[in-house]
Amino acid sequence: MTFLMGFLLLICIGVSPAFAAGSSSFNFPQGTVDLISSHPGWKSQQKNSLGLHFKMKEHWHIYWKNSGDSGAAPKWKWTVENARLTGEQWPLPERIHVEGLTNLGYSHESLFIFDLEPQDPAKPVSVVLNLEFLICKVECIPYFTELRKEIPFSAQTGPPAAIFSKFIYPEKAPSSFRWSVDGRTDQILKTTLSLPVNLNLKNLEVFPEDGETFKSSVPALEPQGSQYLIQLPLQDTSKTDFTGSRFLLVTEDTAGNKKGYEMELTAAAPAALATILIWALLGGFILNFMPCVFPVLSIKVLSFLGPDQDKHKLRISGLYYTMGVMCSFLALGGLLLALRAGGEQIGWGFQLQSPLIAAGIALLFVWLGLNFLGTFEIGQSLSYLGAKKTSQSLWGSFMTGVLATVVATPCTAPFMGAALGASLALPAMNTLMVFAGLGLGMALPFLILSYTPQALKFLPKPGMWMQTLKEFLAFPLFATVLWLLWVLSHQIAVDSIIYLLGVFLLVALWVWFTHTVRHEKARQLTLLAGFILSFVLLAALPQESISVSAANTAAAEVWKPFTAEQVQQDLEQGKSVFIDFTAAWCITCQVNKKLVLHTTEIQKAFTENNVQLYKADWTDKDPKITEALAQYGRNSLPLYVFYPSGSRKALLLPEILTKGIVLDLFNKEKEP
Numbered sequence: 001m002t003f004l005m006g007f008l009l010l011i012c013i014g015v016s017p018a019f020a021a022g023s024s025s026f027n028f029p030q031g032t033v034d035l036i037s038s039h040p041g042w043k044s045q046q047k048n049s050l051g052l053h054f055k056m057k058e059h060w061h062i063y064w065k066n067s068g069d070s071g072a073a074p075k076w077k078w079t080v081e082n083a084r085l086t087g088e089q090w091p092l093p094e095r096i097h098v099e100g101l102t103n104l105g106y107s108h109e110s111l112f113i114f115d116l117e118p119q120d121p122a123k124p125v126s127v128v129l130n131l132e133f134l135i136c137k138v139e140c141i142p143y144f145t146e147l148r149k150e151i152p153f154s155a156q157t158g159p160p161a162a163i164f165s166k167f168i169y170p171e172k173a174p175s176s177f178r179w180s181v182d183g184r185t186d187q188i189l190k191t192t193l194s195l196p197v198n199l200n201l202k203n204l205e206v207f208p209e210d211g212e213t214f215k216s217s218v219p220a221l222e223p224q225g226s227q228y229l230i231q232l233p234l235q236d237t238s239k240t241d242f243t244g245s246r247f248l249l250v251t252e253d254t255a256g257n258k259k260g261y262e263m264e265l266t267a268a269a270p271a272a273l274a275t276i277l278i279w280a281l282l283g284g285f286i287l288n289f290m291p292c293v294f295p296v297l298s299i300k301v302l303s304f305l306g307p308d309q310d311k312h313k314l315r316i317s318g319l320y321y322t323m324g325v326m327c328s329f330l331a332l333g334g335l336l337l338a339l340r341a342g343g344e345q346i347g348w349g350f351q352l353q354s355p356l357i358a359a360g361i362a363l364l365f366v367w368l369g370l371n372f373l374g375t376f377e378i379g380q381s382l383s384y385l386g387a388k389k390t391s392q393s394l395w396g397s398f399m400t401g402v403l404a405t406v407v408a409t410p411c412t413a414p415f416m417g418a419a420l421g422a423s424l425a426l427p428a429m430n431t432l433m434v435f436a437g438l439g440l441g442m443a444l445p446f447l448i449l450s451y452t453p454q455a456l457k458f459l460p461k462p463g464m465w466m467q468t469l470k471e472f473l474a475f476p477l478f479a480t481v482l483w484l485l486w487v488l489s490h491q492i493a494v495d496s497i498i499y500l501l502g503v504f505l506l507v508a509l510w511v512w513f514t515h516t517v518r519h520e521k522a523r524q525l526t527l528l529a530g531f532i533l534s535f536v537l538l539a540a541l542p543q544e545s546i547s548v549s550a551a552n553t554a555a556a557e558v559w560k561p562f563t564a565e566q567v568q569q570d571l572e573q574g575k576s577v578f579i580d581f582t583a584a585w586c587i588t589c590q591v592n593k594k595l596v597l598h599t600t601e602i603q604k605a606f607t608e609n610n611v612q613l614y615k616a617d618w619t620d621k622d623p624k625i626t627e628a629l630a631q632y633g634r635n636s637l638p639l640y641v642f643y644p645s646g647s648r649k650a651l652l653l654p655e656i657l658t659k660g661i662v663l664d665l666f667n668k669e670k671e672p
Helices: 002-013 270-287 294-305 311-341 355-372 380-385 394-408 416-423 428-450 465-489 494-514 520-538 554-558 564-572 587-597 600-608 623-631 659-670
Strands: 018-021 025-028 031-037 048-056 061-068 075-081 083-089 094-098 101-107 109-118 125-136 140-151 178-184 188-194 202-208 220-224 227-233 246-252 258-264 576-582 611-617 639-643
Touching: 025 140, 031 125, 031 140, 048 061, 048 101, 048 125, 061 094, 061 202, 075 083, 109 125, 202 227, 270 428, 311 394, 311 428, 355 465, 355 494, 355 520, 394 428, 465 494, 494 520, 564 576, 564 611, 576 587, 576 623, 587 600, 587 659, 600 611, 600 659, 611 623
Parallel strands: 018 140, 576 611
Antiparallel strands: 025 031, 031 048, 048 109, 061 101, 061 125, 075 125, 083 109, 094 101, 125 140, 178 188, 188 227, 202 246, 220 227, 246 258, 576 639
């Protein structure tokens, strides 16, 4: 690709490639290249090398093994008699900026070294080198040439030619150097380079060998003691596994002497992965107590209270429920990875950005709520949707786990955000392990309960009260429907909401109609037909989008719409900035808004401390907000970011806010 660019430039300026053949030197209008020997003659006990020595005129350059944004590395093909090649060395490159592009290469002069091991000291070594290289200023010119050299055996000893010690070549990094992946955003790979404490290096430069994965621009470096936090700009954002990526580190010692080290990226440290998995497990466990999940958990609660409290069946039911949750989490994780690999910028809860999916869940909950109220009794064909048969149906337990996962995605529990964000930097398999950990954590309470007969003794005995409880639990389901309608009211026009309510009305009418069907089997088939018909009608839901900003309230006027550019301007002016990453379908966000962020006390604190407030609304799909979330290592909501006055270091607040957490931000600023 880069070489093709060179040829295109060549065509543009109308220059023809040059060819030459013959001697050990090749002169061309922009410089010379010579094939030279480290010693005038071979000697068995000395290190014998050949050098390819380029000298370029001012402003012209050739390329390193990763040429950068354009250009192409030189290529060579050796034909060697009476010796064998044992290695090649590329001198330390430099960044060369041309017309807004960043190239990696050499200007003025460079020497590529090739080590040879002669075989028969009684014979000379003969070398033929077919060389292909591209030399550029703004325009580029390719050259092809053949260089020849013959070096006789010599008993004379002596130091190698001075030119062989003029340039600096990288060495393998010591084992005490460690460079591992910390996390990533859509555009940036976050890494940590750990160096020995007593190694006082400065002016660290990083050159990636893989130009297809990493950009050649200068990465952001932040020294922290003996460590460097290095943010590598990504060229290929679909890649997920960066283990083994090779880099060249260039440093200077205290005397200003440069050194180069060849290094590879390693995966996140096992301890870090273990920590992430613990976060995932805890996050999944706490997710059970989030308001999104409770309405569906009520279905599972009924199964434990049911009359069929056979221990063996409960254990199997608990296992199937766990399988349903974990399979759903793994499916979500796999889908998320696949879509992101395809270039989609999505995160946790992405499915509710589709009005059709949100409406589908609302319709399903209407059916479940009506069943809880006893308006109809479901048969085997619909058993997985309800509660009465759940204790008898393993498939019902599995589907309850699926449902719990689907409706849990708008919520983020403590520990979840960090686990999901960190998982982005992990290889695909490890990312799926994090999702599996979330699922296991969420299913854990019911799994433990199903395997703990002692705990079951504390559950109340079956009785008529269970019918009352079941009917009562219909109302959390209906409340969830109301919430989903509110979410939809921020996504689609009023006419579409009316259409959906019309489908709900049809469902009620259909259920009433089934009471007129006397034959039990015919009534069940009629119910099944109505269930299918309602979703067929739902597929025709008009999804005309509305602008969320049109519904802005007075409070929203205080919170400016988020733009990265405006935030950057405020930070450059030394202002305090608070960013609320939120969405209408994020219940935790709405709770935080009502109880904390939009209260008079907190708004007053923001005003008194002259904080610039920004609202990043992710209710609808917005790649810019997805990218901004990723910049902070997150792909889920809520996320609260605070920049203290005069600081560019972002503070990430917990997912569940309290007034004290927010007020402490300003108390710390006032501390001497």
